[in-house]
Amino acid sequence: MDSNKPMAETGPPVLDEEPIQKSGLEKVEEGSPKAPVEIKLSSEAPPKKQRRAKLKAKDSSDKAATQLLTESQITALENAFKAGDVEDRGVVDAGQVQFIVQQVLGDVLTVSEVRTLVQKGEAVGAATGVINLQEFKDLLIDLLHTTTTRWGALQTSLDGYVGFDTVLEQQRKKFLKKGFEFNLMVVGESGLGKSTLVNTLFKSKVSRTSCTNEPPQKIPKTVEINTVTHVIEEKNVRLRLSITDTPGFGDQVNNENCWLPIYDQINKQFDKYLTEERSVVRRKQIPDSRIHCCLYFIAPTGHGLKALDISCMKKLHDVVNIIPVIAKADTMTIEERDAFKDRIREDIAEAEIKVYPSSLLPEDEDVLQANAPIRKHLPLAVVGSDRALTINNKSILGRQTKWGFVEVENPNHCEFSFLRDMLLRTHMQDLKDTTHEEHYENYRRQKLSEEVGENNGAGA
Amino acid sequence: MDSNKPMAETGPPVLDEEPIQKSGLEKVEEGSPKAPVEIKLSSEAPPKKQRRAKLKAKDSSDKAATQLLTESQITALENAFKAGDVEDRGVVDAGQVQFIVQQVLGDVLTVSEVRTLVQKGEAVGAATGVINLQEFKDLLIDLLHTTTTRWGALQTSLDGYVGFDTVLEQQRKKFLKKGFEFNLMVVGESGLGKSTLVNTLFKSKVSRTSCTNEPPQKIPKTVEINTVTHVIEEKNVRLRLSITDTPGFGDQVNNENCWLPIYDQINKQFDKYLTEERSVVRRKQIPDSRIHCCLYFIAPTGHGLKALDISCMKKLHDVVNIIPVIAKADTMTIEERDAFKDRIREDIAEAEIKVYPSSLLPEDEDVLQANAPIRKHLPLAVVGSDRALTINNKSILGRQTKWGFVEVENPNHCEFSFLRDMLLRTHMQDLKDTTHEEHYENYRRQKLSEEVGENNGAGA
Numbered sequence: 034m035d036s037n038k039p040m041a042e043t044g045p046p047v048l049d050e051e052p053i054q055k056s057g058l059e060k061v062e063e064g065s066p067k068a069p070v071e072i073k074l075s076s077e078a079p080p081k082k083q084r085r086a087k088l089k090a091k092d093s094s095d096k097a098a099t100q101l102l103t104e105s106q107i108t109a110l111e112n113a114f115k116a117g118d119v120e121d122r123g124v125v126d127a128g129q130v131q132f133i134v135q136q137v138l139g140d141v142l143t144v145s146e147v148r149t150l151v152q153k154g155e156a157v158g159a160a161t162g163v164i165n166l167q168e169f170k171d172l173l174i175d176l177l178h179t180t181t182t183r184w185g186a187l188q189t190s191l192d193g194y195v196g197f198d199t200v201l202e203q204q205r206k207k208f209l210k211k212g213f214e215f216n217l218m219v220v221g222e223s224g225l226g227k228s229t230l231v232n233t234l235f236k237s238k239v240s241r242t243s244c245t246n247e248p249p250q251k252i253p254k255t256v257e258i259n260t261v262t263h264v265i266e267e268k269n270v271r272l273r274l275s276i277t278d279t280p281g282f283g284d285q286v287n288n289e290n291c292w293l294p295i296y297d298q299i300n301k302q303f304d305k306y307l308t309e310e311r312s313v314v315r316r317k318q319i320p321d322s323r324i325h326c327c328l329y330f331i332a333p334t335g336h337g338l339k340a341l342d343i344s345c346m347k348k349l350h351d352v353v354n355i356i357p358v359i360a361k362a363d364t365m366t367i368e369e370r371d372a373f374k375d376r377i378r379e380d381i382a383e384a385e386i387k388v389y390p391s392s393l394l395p396e397d398e399d400v401l402q403a404n405a406p407i408r409k410h411l412p413l414a415v416v417g418s419d420r421a422l423t424i425n426n427k428s429i430l431g432r433q434t435k436w437g438f439v440e441v442e443n444p445n446h447c448e449f450s451f452l453r454d455m456l457l458r459t460h461m462q463d464l465k466d467t468t469h470e471e472h473y474e475n476y477r478r479q480k481l482s483e484e485v486g487e488n489n490g491a492g493a
Numbered sequence: 494m495d496s497n498k499p500m501a502e503t504g505p506p507v508l509d510e511e512p513i514q515k516s517g518l519e520k521v522e523e524g525s526p527k528a529p530v531e532i533k534l535s536s537e538a539p540p541k542k543q544r545r546a547k548l549k550a551k552d553s554s555d556k557a558a559t560q561l562l563t564e565s566q567i568t569a570l571e572n573a574f575k576a577g578d579v580e581d582r583g584v585v586d587a588g589q590v591q592f593i594v595q596q597v598l599g600d601v602l603t604v605s606e607v608r609t610l611v612q613k614g615e616a617v618g619a620a621t622g623v624i625n626l627q628e629f630k631d632l633l634i635d636l637l638h639t640t641t642t643r644w645g646a647l648q649t650s651l652d653g654y655v656g657f658d659t660v661l662e663q664q665r666k667k668f669l670k671k672g673f674e675f676n677l678m679v680v681g682e683s684g685l686g687k688s689t690l691v692n693t694l695f696k697s698k699v700s701r702t703s704c705t706n707e708p709p710q711k712i713p714k715t716v717e718i719n720t721v722t723h724v725i726e727e728k729n730v731r732l733r734l735s736i737t738d739t740p741g742f743g744d745q746v747n748n749e750n751c752w753l754p755i756y757d758q759i760n761k762q763f764d765k766y767l768t769e770e771r772s773v774v775r776r777k778q779i780p781d782s783r784i785h786c787c788l789y790f791i792a793p794t795g796h797g798l799k800a801l802d803i804s805c806m807k808k809l810h811d812v813v814n815i816i817p818v819i820a821k822a823d824t825m826t827i828e829e830r831d832a833f834k835d836r837i838r839e840d841i842a843e844a845e846i847k848v849y850p851s852s853l854l855p856e857d858e859d860v861l862q863a864n865a866p867i868r869k870h871l872p873l874a875v876v877g878s879d880r881a882l883t884i885n886n887k888s889i890l891g892r893q894t895k896w897g898f899v900e901v902e903n904p905n906h907c908e909f910s911f912l913r914d915m916l917l918r919t920h921m922q923d924l925k926d927t928t929h930e931e932h933y934e935n936y937r938r939q940k941l942s943e944e945v946g947e948n949n950g951a952g953a
Contacts (some may be wrong), residue, residue, distance in 0.1 A: 101723060102702060103704040105704070138847050143670070143950070145777075159764075175713065177722070177724075178733075178735075178782075179780035179782075180780070182671065182672025182673070182674075182724050182731040182732070182733045183672075183731070184724035184731075187724065188723075188724045188725065188726055188731075189697050189698070189699060189704075189723040189724065189725050190697065190725075191696045191697050191725055191726075191727065192696040192697055193696045193888075193915060194696075194727070195694070195695055195696050195725070195727060195913075196727070196732065196913070196914070196917045197725075197727060197732050197917045197918075197921060198727040198728040198729075198730040198763075199917070199918045199919075199921075199924055200673065200730065200732075200921050201668065201730065201921070202664060203659060203919065203920075203921060203922035204664075204668070204922055207922060207923075207926070209900040210603070210662070210857075210859075211642065212641075212642025212643075213642070213660065214642075215657070232863050234655070235651070235655055236651045236652040236653045236654075237649050237650065237651045238649070244563040244564060244565070261563060262637070262638050263648075264637075264642050264647065264648045264649065265564070265647040265649050265650075265651055265655070266646035266648055266651075267651065267654070267655060267657060267658040268658040270657065270658040270660065270661060271642040271643070271644075271648075271656075271658075272642070272657050273638075273642045275638075284837070313937075313938055313941045313942055313945070314938060315934070317605075317930045317934075320638070320639035320640070322638075322639075339820060378840065397670075399670075402636075413932070426769055428653075428715070453655075453656070454656070456655045457655060457657045457659070457770070458656040458657075458659045458664065459659075460658050460661055460663075460666050461657060461659075461663060462663035462667060463663070463667075465666070470777045474775075474777075477773075478773055478774060481773045482773055485773070
């Protein structure tokens with residue numbers, strides 16, 4: 034236990050607090066982790082702590098701000114450390130820290146929290162491969178005070194209803210007042226039913242061709258980027274929806290650079306956001322015009338991905354969440370469709386195209402479970418329709434032919450409802466978060482690194 | 494109507510879109526604002542728009558990205574403009590724009606939205622005092638596409654349930670997983686019951702003196718800053734609560750600079766956040782150690798604010814949300830209390846101390862209504878107690894004396910419950926938002942301005 038005392042001073046100054054007091058710990062009984070706080074409140078002074086007063090007073094004169102651990106937290110940390118230090122060496126292996134932490138918290142950390150912990154543990158124990166009690170505490174304080182709220186057994190229990198859970202309702206109110214933004218992009222050759230699908234998704238005429246003065250038939254000679262913005266509302270939730278489409282994509286004789294205007298457009302929106310974020314006087318709410326999702330339409334050829342599809346998706350997958358869909362899936366039988374899907378999945382895997390949800394990001398168990406069916410079903414074979422047929426007094430969206438009626442929202446007919454549920458009802462916020470936390474951060478990191486590089490270059 | 498055409502080119506390039514098409518507008522009947530979108534979906538091509546195709550094709554070759562208005566939006570904007578232009582001059586007064594906008598949207602804009610609009614309107618019409626149709630449209634597009642989701646009559650209606658309202662549930666899930674942070678500071682002379690009040694607020698031993706090894710009685714010789722962090726949980730909402738207290742405040746012979754360590758501590762947290770926000774590689778979630786609220790304890794003297802109170806609050810009110818409370822209010826009769834409160838309110842007004850909620854920020858009607866009772870009751874006269882008495886099988890927090898029992902949560906006895914409701918149940922999120930949007934932004938703006946100044950100075 035005491036062997037770590039001389040090493041305590043060399044511990045990394047993870048936060049700017051003084052070293053945690055070790056006085057008075059002799060009294061702690063081993064193997065009996067106390068409840069973090071007694072539930073019964075009483076105003077009695079803690080018994081006899083005058084002896085420690087001097088120590089404390091000396092420390093506090095050095096530093097103005099102090100982050101303190103509670104007695105029960107100190108006890109729990111030390112007991113866990115001791116339990117991990119089976120050979121009583123006064124140190125534990127750096128690699129072991131995460132298991133000790135799981136033990137002391139008695140709660141499941143998220144994947145990213147564990148990763149943070151492992152990285153920091155390795156950094157601290159880099160030279161020796163072991164971590165002493167003081168280092169362990171510093172590590173834990175950092176984790177607990179900045180990263181996780183999963184404190185498990187270290188949580189403080191309450192003696193009655195306090196009411197801070199109402200913060201959810203407070204947030205909801207603010208959110209309803211503000212509304213939110215979602216920016217969708219559709220990419221694919223002309224004639225694949227992109228506009229119709231978007232109209233079907235949002236049950237309204239939101240696509241460009243159905244609500245603007247655009248000429249409906251003519252294919253432009255270069256790739257254009259067009260954005261139409263709508264506000265739609267459901268149950269008082271207001272959504273500013275923008276739909277960006279790219280007429281002319283894949284429709285030229287030479288389609289070599291037709292990904293470029295799209296790529297530029299996406300980055301331009303990142304740049305706009307970054308400029309606002311970095312300006313001295315900035316808006317309370319930075320307008321978000323970043324593309325949150327790109328629906329990539331694959332022609333139902335039965336022959337796998339075209340070279341254009343592969344090259345384009347590979348150019349875009351690092352800047353935007355791509356969801357590949359097989360357009361006009363009603364042109365294929367179910368068997369053909371499944372074979373085609375297998376083939377495309379192989380092509381995607383072979384070309385190492387990252388589709389949303391990315392499998393490269395760390396995922397917790399719950400996220401993994403939510404994403405598994407999506408991964409299994411991608412690319413989604415969809416049929417769009419903005420015509421409804423009334424059957425048994427129910428209005429059903431679909432496509433009527435002489436030989437049958439394809440129901441758009443029937444999961445046995447196509448995977449439209451799967452796409453809609455994912456895009457709007459389960460993963461909409463995650464698409465926005467991923468755009469902000471991954472794609473935008475990548476852009477920002479790269480841009481700032483370049484600037485730093487330029488400044489250094491100029492200074493040299 | 495046509496008088497504005499030559500001026501169109503000089504309109505400010507508010508967004509990077511091409512000028513909105515005006516062709517085909519002759520057909521619009523005056524005074525009949527069309528429904529923004531027909532609800533019945535149909536896949537028919539819009540009738541005869543070939544004539545306009547050429548115009549469009551020419552424009553789009555100039556610019557890659559285009560932000561389009563829908564036909565119904567154009568119509569609505571133009572009708573509103575025409576209605577505002579009563580004398581048919583082709584222009585409207587800049588000051589009039591906000592009323593025209595209210596009309597076209599048919600929805601109530603928030604105060605800050607109106608303010609944005611007025612400022613921009615004045616900027617556009619700065620030279621002439623009037624705004625033409627093209628300028629009006631540019632202004633509106635900016636407002637609609639970046640600021641407000643209150644589109645009123647310009648909203649697109651839906652033909653059925655889409656499901657994006659589930660975004661609230663999606664956010665709730667993510668929030669429950671992350672938990673949240675709230676950092677409270679208590680400032681006031683020793684012996685005013687700060688620790689007890691905090692324990693009473695959170696119904697647990699969260700104050701420093703009740704959960705650490707601190708010596709309970711000794712008053713430090715300088716102002717110390719101590720922070721204790723807890724995680725508490727209610728209905729699966731996890732809160733990382735940190736309580737910062739300032740032992741030694743106001744307890745010295747000369748208290749001249751005792752606000753300084755507090756001020757420094759608050760700014761240090763802003764700086765930490767800013768450093769993280771600006772670093773090239775940054776965390777997904779910036780740990781928030783900024784003080785969201787400062788409870789300032791006023792001694793129940795009956796004589797108004799002390800000079801120390803005034804000078805300290807004036808130093809702090811620009812960096813933190815201050816809520817003044819009268820401590821140990823049970824030492825006063827209700828009449829004394831009310832007289833004392835009046836007196837303090839006068840002192841606060843006279844010294845121009847900004848207390849939370851600030852009356853200098855723009856407020857919407859709903860916010861104003863929520864804040865009115867708070868403004869009326871401040872400073873809140875509170876009594877804290879961590880002892881409960883069981884009356885009729887109900888446990889009631891209070892203070893038992895020979896001459897009576899003060900119930901802490903009884904609004905007839907003191908204003909504790911009012912404080913708790915405001916702090917935790919109605920304004921917790923707003924305290925956090927105000928800290929981020931006002932105090933932190935002020936700090937950031939000042940810091941970045943200084944840097945710019947330094948760089949310019951160095952370069953000169």
